[in-house]
Amino acid sequence: MIIMILAALTMIPIFGLWGFFELKHIVKKEYIIESPDIPESLDGKKLALISDQHGIFQGEDNKRVFDILDNVSPDLIVIAGDMVNGRGKHELRYVSRFLKRTSKYDVPVIYTFGNHEEKMHKHHPRAYKRLKRIAKARSILLNNRAYCPKDMQDVMFVGLNLPLEMYHAHDEENLIYRRTKRIIRRYDEKYNGSTTDPASDKRYKILIAHDPEHLKKYSESGYNLCLSGHLHGGIIRIPFLGGLVTPRFQFFHKVSKGYFETGKMKTVVSGGVGWHDIPLRIFNKPEIPVIIFKRTTN
Ligand SMILES: [Fe+2]
16 A cells, blocks of 8 residues: 555646646647538648647747648648636737737638636726737637638638636527527628528638637538637547546546547547646647648548
């Protein structure tokens, strides 16, 4: 018994050091998404998914992030929320600088806020206003809005931005279902003059939703692909069991990171680039998922 206790006590600092070491080893994780629904305009394109930076610098001026982006040369960049911690205006410079650097790729950079941007909304409303201005000036800000890239009119990105109280809440009143559908309806009314019949709508619809808790509702709303983050991969990954604990202390969450299918919808959940409060990741390196789209014939 004493030997077991001693062994456990020895392992704790070793894992702690390993967890600290992993924080700085960001990796690229490739996903190939194949489907006959992928339009020609998206076939072969690469999308880099960045989420949950929490104001962390991966190297000087985020060199390690941009080294990966340089290597990938993405056609689209999606930022799926939590660039900041929501603690005040001192975080704005980080966002501004990061978005400025992404603009050098000359590709659409699509940014949808997460719960930590919404924390800034609640606790630092003036900083939040400035954050929105920065995001609008330096990216395509999709907070409950839709966007079709100029050369991909048959591809629609929808950014779902939820109020803080909807995170980890049950969608009993179908708010999420209604909101995800309403965004598309509004877009069509504004740009096409009428709504599109869902049955004949052939657009490939990509939902950016920071929180992957509601995949069933997203799928029921008719999306082909969902891009999420938020759960930090479960912080400590245990072989065969997955992520141990999310930042909200949920144990062994089913969708803490990776690839999932819900009905006809596919989902990629990023384990995130950064961390907050406790600098630790074990067997769960910071990551940038890169999605490669492949159109199939059947
Ligand atoms: Fe989050």
